[in-house]
Amino acid sequence: MGYFVDFRAWLARLEEVGLLQRVTSEVVIETEAAPMAWLVYRGLPPEERCALLFERPVSVRGTRFEGALVINSVAASKRMYALGMQCEVEEIKQKWIRAIDHPIPPVLVDSGWCQEIVHTGAELEAQGINELPVPVDLPGLSGDPRTTTAVITKDPETGARNVGEYSGFLKNRTTLRWGIGVRQHGFLHWKKWRARGEPMPVAIAIGVTPNILYAASTKLPEGLDELAVAGGIAGEPVLLVRCKTIDLEVPAHAEIIIEGLMDVDYLYPGTSFGEYPGFMADETRRYSPILRITAITHRRQPIFQHVTCGMPPSETSELIQYGHEASLLHHLREEGFEGVLDVGLPDFGASREFIVLQMRKRSADEPRAALEAAAQFSGEGMGKILVAVDEDIDPCDAEAVCWALTFRMQPAYDVTIKKGPFIALDPSGHPPSGTFEEGHLPEGPSSILIDATRKWPYLPIALPKRQFMERALQLWQSEGLPPLHLKALWASRELGYWSDENESNAQLTVQGDYEKIWERTKRKRVPVEEVGEHLGV
Template identity: 45%
Template sequence: MNENYPVDLREFLQLLERRGKLYSWRRPVNKDTELMPLMRLQYRGLPDEARQAFLYDNVTDGEQRRYGKVVTGVYGASRQIIALGLGCEAPQAIYEKWRHALAHLIPPTTVGQAAAQEVVYTGDELKTFGLAALPAPVEEPGFSGGIRVTAPFITQDPETGVRNVGMYSGHFRAQDRLLAGIAKSHHAMLYHYQSARRRGESLPVAFVLGTLPDITYVAAANLPYGIDELEVAGGIRARAVEMVRCKTIPLDVPAESEIVIEGEMSTQETEQGEPFSDYPGYLMAERDHRPVIRVKAITHRRDPIFTAILVGLPPSESNAISRTCREMMLYNFLKYSCNLPEVLEVCCPEMGGGWNWWVIRMRKSHPSKPSQALQAASGMDPANKVIIVVDEDIDPNDADMVMWAMSFAMQPHRDVRIITGRVPLLDPSAYSLMSKPEERSFPPPVGCSGILIDATRKGPYPPVGLPKRPFMEKALEIWRAEGLPSVKLKTPWYGYPLGLWNGEDDDLADAVTKGDYFAATRQAKQ
């Protein structure tokens, strides 16, 4: 199904270049003051379809030090880039591609040597080539309190051997020290960290940068615990992910990686963090204490490419990845695991961080189905906040149409429910519920809340207030013949009946279009 999936990140970059989705910067770019602001201009000033991945070939800093190459946007600058990263030609194909991968898992294989370990730094060598030698950019110049990596993060349960690949951050604290940026409700902290803590041990961890996109997506997807993310990546690429043993810790990492940071996360030692930007679009300025990761080795390919993922105010690369992963997971879960074939499409907009605003488009075969979909979606993940179900003629990606449905297809006293037991992740609205920092992950007594909205029509409705299709199609022919600018029509672009309309109404409307404007008056007299 996917024989031509690239062999590594470099081949994927070549694919993006052929498709016009990669821009290479030749001029010197300061990683601490210019690199991310340049990427930000795309997100604040260009539509999704116009955005590209940026490859910086000449990276410097304020001291004019030279660094290796940096690429941003390679995993999520646009929906088209994400589709290509999943081995699809069009974004519409990604949902069934995800289902196919989950149904055709391919276990990883182990190799003896790998490009990811062409260069190795351990021990005292980290004093000269440590974390600061990596070209991690300042993400929000003027606000960021440090630099970090955001990448697939591999751990293994020391008791059960279950592997987890999550999408987490490592905040630089020294040449050989990171702080773990992982929510308490994520699998690495919820299960593996706790297992290591019970044993009085540190937890081996590995950040893997510059893998193929499929590994980034499975890491960000929050797959059910126990499913090996790398087996799903194998299903996406239609071949096994090749793994190689780390040099200093008992973990395997993808052999294709550009850079690997090997370390041990302490279950005893924490340090206070500094402000950083994240998916809600605000600076996380709490300065909470997080576990320390002691770096044991940095390995990389020759002339490595550092993958920097733009995190922060949406739209952003991290939110595009999160949105896509939530949509693939939610669509597959509802349609194929919850007995809801009526589900046609889901949307988890970037402005909601991928977590906080979900819209489900469905065909309503029975009045119970919207409620079933809402309850099932709320149970898929405790971090969701606003979940809306709309009819099949409402485009869930069109905020105006969703607003229309919420305005005129639901009554709050009947169609809205508030639920509790939610976790806020990094949602700053939870601040007001906290009395002390340790309550951040679940403010007492019932955590955070969510809202379930059935914005489907209840019973028959009048027709949609637009001309019927034949008249709109004729108008479109005239428009094109006139040479007017091309139009991108939104759904709906013609009217249709929704139950409160009969044959007599049609006869009257037909008479009016033929010039008989007083037909209704005659009918009333008869």
């Protein structure tokens, strides 16, 4: 089976498996659409989260749109993400690593559906981006509508392409303000264009197959073309066409392409918007460049694809989580940390700031070394809390990780505090009216590395042994009891310390012969004075 030929084929597949719901009523894009999408995350269990396709979006002014609007369309759940990777949930990381190791370069074609309709010149000026149903992400708080999808730029010196998931904030029908961090590759391209005194060509691709957004939202090894990695995910090249007004190539079968030139002479303040830590960001004192739109091309009756960003979990946090987990795991293995079995970036840490390494450690100091390597890979802007756990702990299970933190580490011995990273959007680093540079943290921002692995053999985990749990599972199912969602740790595991006497006693007990244990035990009695009132503990 080949990959999804276009975004519409992907949406059809989502609907086929029950992961897309249609909304047939008129829904106002400024006040109603995004709140309905947020209910998916705030009211449904993860396995039931779905895309919402709004068939009749309207503006608060009564404008009706030719196309549709879809939200939560590529990463509403891990199940949806796995569908986009064309693999099982448990295979996501390995599929990702294969795509990184075996990218497939994109292929340029003569034409694409993304250019069925072309708006330039006076036609563009007349309506521009107002033709599209761009929703307000967080009604009552957001200062602008925004796009948050794949943004394409090129290095003017090398021609290297960057595809990143960046925001474009609507300012007027032909102007967007760019939302990007100063350490992102796209911004580094902008600095080079500015040094040349030339505006930077930019293309925004909206309504693309999931492999493209997966690659665009993931931290990849230096020098890798995100579209080639997207090809590696799909097992076939991404098809590209040349833009109409700028020197860039874009996905041929995207729903919508916004072409433009990024200003390099002036910067403009922003407004408020939701960010990945779960709080509003205030950019009224932060400046960034604007994009002057030169063309909008799209399919007939285009479907506008919107990605939510705000309180985790959101589609942004889910997009970041699965790709970053795989990319970090790939990096650690490349660095020689074969003892790292898995990586977890739980969404309660916005899939960026809480990093868990699952390890089968080969030496006492390997967990700390692996944590240091993970911190360096994550760089500035990611990785505030990093934890190493044993192989019996699911790194994506918050309860299991917190249990390991409670009973497998001692703060005075197993915790390292490091300077950095700089996380500009972390509200604990400075008040909303300030910056890191203003001295609110005299010692600067910091991160914590915790070795929550066992330092010596432990007694077994206090759950029934696997054979008894498996028998219980058979009985449960035969009785028609409610479906179970078993945790990774659902039966006992031996952790290195279990005596023959304990094993013998346990076997006698399940055989109904517990009285035989007493016959042995009573011969071991000793006076209280010999043991002491502390009972030998």
